[in-house]
Amino acid sequence: MQDTHFRPGREWRLVLPVAFRASIPVLLGYTTLGLAFGLTLVAAGLPWWLSPVMAVFIFAGAAQFMAIGLLQRGAGLFEIALLTLLLNGRHAVYGLSLLGPFRSAGKWKPYLIFGLTDETYGLLTTVKAPPHVDETKFFAAITALNQSYWVLGCTAGSLVGSALTLDTTGLDFALTALFIVLLVEQIRAVKQWEPYLAAILACVVALFVSPRNFLLVALAVATGILALLRGKIEQRAGARRPDSGGSA
Amino acid sequence: MSYILLAVAVMTAITYFTRAVPFLFFAKRQPPSILGFLQKYMPPVVMAILVFASYKDIDYRAAPFGIPALVAGAATALLHFWKRNVLLSIVGGTALYMVLVRIL
Numbered sequence: 001m002q003d004t005h006f007r008p009g010r011e012w013r014l015v016l017p018v019a020f021r022a023s024i025p026v027l028l029g030y031t032t033l034g035l036a037f038g039l040t041l042v043a044a045g046l047p048w049w050l051s052p053v054m055a056v057f058i059f060a061g062a063a064q065f066m067a068i069g070l071l072q073r074g075a076g077l078f079e080i081a082l083l084t085l086l087l088n089g090r091h092a093v094y095g096l097s098l099l100g101p102f103r104s105a106g107k108w109k110p111y112l113i114f115g116l117t118d119e120t121y122g123l124l125t126t127v128k129a130p131p132h133v134d135e136t137k138f139f140a141a142i143t144a145l146n147q148s149y150w151v152l153g154c155t156a157g158s159l160v161g162s163a164l165t166l167d168t169t170g171l172d173f174a175l176t177a178l179f180i181v182l183l184v185e186q187i188r189a190v191k192q193w194e195p196y197l198a199a200i201l202a203c204v205v206a207l208f209v210s211p212r213n214f215l216l217v218a219l220a221v222a223t224g225i226l227a228l229l230r231g232k233i234e235q236r237a238g239a240r241r242p243d244s245g246g247s248a
Numbered sequence: 249m250s251y252i253l254l255a256v257a258v259m260t261a262i263t264y265f266t267r268a269v270p271f272l273f274f275a276k277r278q279p280p281s282i283l284g285f286l287q288k289y290m291p292p293v294v295m296a297i298l299v300f301a302s303y304k305d306i307d308y309r310a311a312p313f314g315i316p317a318l319v320a321g322a323a324t325a326l327l328h329f330w331k332r333n334v335l336l337s338i339v340g341g342t343a344l345y346m347v348l349v350r351i352l
Contacts, residue, residue: 034339053256080255083257092287113268114264114267170346170349175302177324177337180341181326184329186292215297219297
C-alpha cells in the first residue's frame with residue numbers, strides 16, 4: 001500500500017522485469033500489427049508522422065485502422081466521432097471490473113484508463129503483481145510497455161513504408177481480419193442469434209437506403225432492432241443461464 | 249493537415265471517453281440496466297456490421313469474384329475458432345489474402 005518504504009528506483013527495478021515478461025505476447029502482437037498499420041497508412045497516401053501521432057494519442061488498433069479509410073476519403077468529423085464511439089464502445093465494459101484495483105492508483109489513474117486497450121485489459125485482469133510491490137506501479141509498467149510496443153510498431157511501419165517501395169497490395173486485409181477476429185470473440189461470448197440477425201438486416205437496409213452512409217445507417221437500424229428485441233433477448237438469455245447473477 | 253489533426257483530436261477524446269465511462273459515472277452507483285444490455289449486445293452487432301462493410305464494396309461479378317477475400321476471411325475465422333490466437337489469425341489470414349490476390 002504505502003510505497004514510502006521503498007526507494008522508488010529500486011521498486012521500478014523490481015516491477016519492470018516482471019511486467020516485461022508478462023507483456024511479451026503483446027510485444028509480438030503490437031509490433032506486428034503496428035507495422036501493418038504503419039505500412040497501410042503510408043500506402044493509403046497519408047503522411048508517415050500520422051502513424052506515431054495516432055499511436056501516442058489514440059492508442060486503439062481497430063479505430064486507427066478504421067480511420068485510415070475515413071481520412072483517405074475525407075469523412076466528416078461527426079462521422080469519425082460516431083464510428084469511434086461505436087467501435088470503442090466495447091472498452092466501456094473494461095473499467096467496470098477495474099474500478100476497485102484503480103481506486104488507489106492516484107496520479108497514474110488517468111494514464112491507466114487511457115491505456116485500457118483489449119490487450120492491456122486482458123493482462124491487467126489476469127496477471128498478478130509480484131509480492132511486496134505497489135500494484136499501481138505494476139499496472140503502469142504493463143500499460144506503458146504495451147503502448148511503447150504499439151508506438152514502436154506503428155512508427156517502424158510508416159517509416160519502412162515511406163522509405164521503401166514495397167508491394168503492400170492486400171495488406172489492408174489486416175483490418176478485415178481484425179474485425180473477423182473480434183467477431184469470432186463475440187460469437188464465443190454471445191451465443192444468441194438475435195444480435196447477428198439484427199446486424200444482417202440492418203446491413204441490407206443500409207445497402208438499399210444509403211450506401212454512401214452505410215455504416216451510420218446500418219448501426220442506427222441495428223440499434224433500433226436491438227432495442228425492440230430487448231425484452232425477448234434478455235428473457236432468452238435468462239432462460240439459458242438460470243444462474244446468471246453477477247457476471248457481465 | 250489541420251483536418252487530419254482535428255480528426256486525431258476527436259478520436260483521442262472519444263477513445264479516452266469510452267475508456268473512462270465506468271470511472272466517471274459508475275464509481276459509486278450501479279450502471280442502469282440498459283447500459284448492461286448495450287454493453288453485452290452492441291459489440292457483436294458492431295463487429296458483424298464492420299465485417300459486412302469490409303465485404304460490401306468488392307466486385308463479385310468480375311474476376312477474381314471476391315474469392316481472395318472470402319477464402320481468406322473464412323480462413324481467418326476458422327483459424328481463430330481453432331487456435332484463438334489473435335496474432336496468428338490476423339497474420340495468417342492477411343498473408344493468405346496477399347498470396348491469393350497475386351495468384352488469382
